[in-house]
Structures are given as C-alpha cells and as structure tokens.
Amino acid sequence: MGDTHAMGSDNIHNDQKAELTLSSVSLFSGIGGLDLGLIAVGSRIRVSIDHSHDALSVHDHLTHTPSLEADLSTFSAPAFDVDVVVGGPPCTAFSHAGYWIERKRNGTDAETGRIHDFSRIVNEIRPRLFVMENVPGLLYKTHRNQLDRLVQTFRAGGYTVHGPFKADASHYGVPQKRRRVFIIGTLSSREFQFPTPLTHDSPRSAGWAFQGLNDENCPAERGEQIPIKYAELLKEVPPGGNYLHFTEQRGYPYPRFKWRSKYWSFLLKIDPNLPSPTVPATRVTYNGPFHWDNRHLRYRERCRLQTLPDHTCPIDVAPASYHVG
Secondary structure (H helix, E strand, O other), X not given: OOEEOOOOHHHOOHHHHOOOOEEEXXXXXXXXXXXXXXXXXXXXXXXEEEOOHHHHXXXXXXXXXXXXXXXXXXXXXXXXXXXXXXXXXXXXXXXXXXXXOHHHHOOOOHXXXXXXXXXXXXXXXXOOEEEEEEOHHXXXXXXXXXXXXXXXXXXXXXXXEEEEEEEEHHHHOOOEOOEEEEEEEEXXXXXXXXXXXXXXXXXXXXXXXXXXXXXXXXXXXXXXXXXXXXXXXXXXXXXXXXXXXHOHHHOOOOOOOOOOOOOXXXXXXXXXXXXXXXXXXXXXXXXXXXXXXXXXOXXXXXXXXXXOOHHHOOOOOHHHHHHOO
C-alpha cells in the first residue's frame, strides 16, 4: 500500500484535539491545502493519501497528520466509518493550459482517469459527505461525457450529487484569482447550499499578501530572473499587463508580438493592488505571473498567495516549490 509518513493521531497538536469532531480522509492530498481546510473546520484527518513522496514530506511538516504514499489508480480502500472525503484529482487533463493538446481536448488523456479513481474510492469508503475540487475545464463540452460518467458513478453509490459549483478563490479571502469547480455529494437528500462569497467586492491584493516579506525572510532564489531575451521587455510591462502591451492593438510604436499569439500568462505581471492571477504549480521561463519587481515569484510569496502559512516548508527545500500552485 505504500509508505506511512506520519502515523497516529498523536501527531495532531494538543490544542486542536479538543475541537476535532468530524473524521475525514484526504485523497490526492499534495502538500495539504485541502487538509488545512479540514483542520480549520474541526476535522480529525485519519489519513491523507498521495503518490508523491516530496509532496507528502511537505504535507507532514505542514499538517502533522497521518499520511500514506500510494498510487491511487491501483489503491483499494475498505469501507469504514468516516464523515468526509475530500480530494483534488490532478487537473492537467482538463486544464485550459493543455487545451491545445488533442488528447486533452478530446478527452482521451490518461489523466482523465484520476477523477474516476476518486469516485471509485469514495464509493468504497462510503463517507457521509465528499468534496471534489477541479478546474473549470472539467465543464467544457468536450469533457461532458467524463463529467456525466463521474456523476453517474457517485449516484450509483447512493449519493445525492450537488453542483458542479463554480467559485473564484479571490471571493473567499484568497489574494489570488483562482477559479475552481466543486462537486459535493451526500448520503442524505437534504438540500445543500454552497458557501456565500465573502470578499467579492473587496478582494485581498497581492501587495497585502506580501506584507512583511523581505530579502531576509524571503531570500532570492536561483533562476528567479528571466533570461536576457525578454528581461528588458518584462521591465516595460505595466503591473497587471502581459505581452499584449507590445502589440499594435495596444498602441506600441514598434510591435513585438501579434495580438493573441501567446498564452495569456506570457510576460504576465502582478498588480500589487489586485489579487494575483492564478499561480501555476511549475515555473515556466517566460510565463507568469511575475512579481512587479520583474522576476519569478519566490517560494514564500507563492505560499502567501495560496494562503499557506510561512512555515509550510523550510525555504531551502527545493522540490516543495513545485507543489505550491
């Protein structure tokens, strides 16, 4: 079944134990973003499962809850008494960034199977409630058959399915525009109401998130400066802008790019007065969002934009940065 990283409830801080009432299991846990949400609402996490050793190393440092390293595509779970199962199956098969790849566009990408691994394991565990998170691309017409199959599997397991619900993290106190889709399932037929936005009219900004960070507690990182080919152009991009700044349509005197010829994130720069654009999990040389100081985001800045605590991981653990986003 894999390697156990942190065994037993004694890993949960004593001051949290008194508040924990719900029991939960986390699938495709990554470094534990959803797990932090479970803890915040008073849940005792019985186990968090992911295939990535690096991700679970950060997870254990962050959450102090039991975890299991296992391949969920072949994992089989027994039914046991648990209140909630949550998970964010890998979204690459449905992401907007991969839409130009034919196998992702037509729904034949092997990664589409991860959402069905989630539904299979949910039906095996039989929690009272489940929460599945993914990208809005799951709702594209080209993926409709995958979504229908997913919902049918949940219903066959006896669940009332609520959603899909679309939400933007910036409407819930996160200093980042991050659009996601949630599917909720309950064994009861009671009506479910998705949480009302909290900060729709007054979102938190990236500048707000970075308060207190400096070169000492958020040091420079290798590779944060982009290569010279576009380094000078990045300096010209206004906060909130991207490569379109250098097009004829935007009035640039000597156009460098054609209109809509690149990804939106190409040379995309954060406006400190607004929520950051979506932060990806991996750094791409010329794709942002970039800091307004004309460089890639540093690890602790990425954590702040995800509302992860500064102690998420020691700042010298390089693999960790590839799981924040």
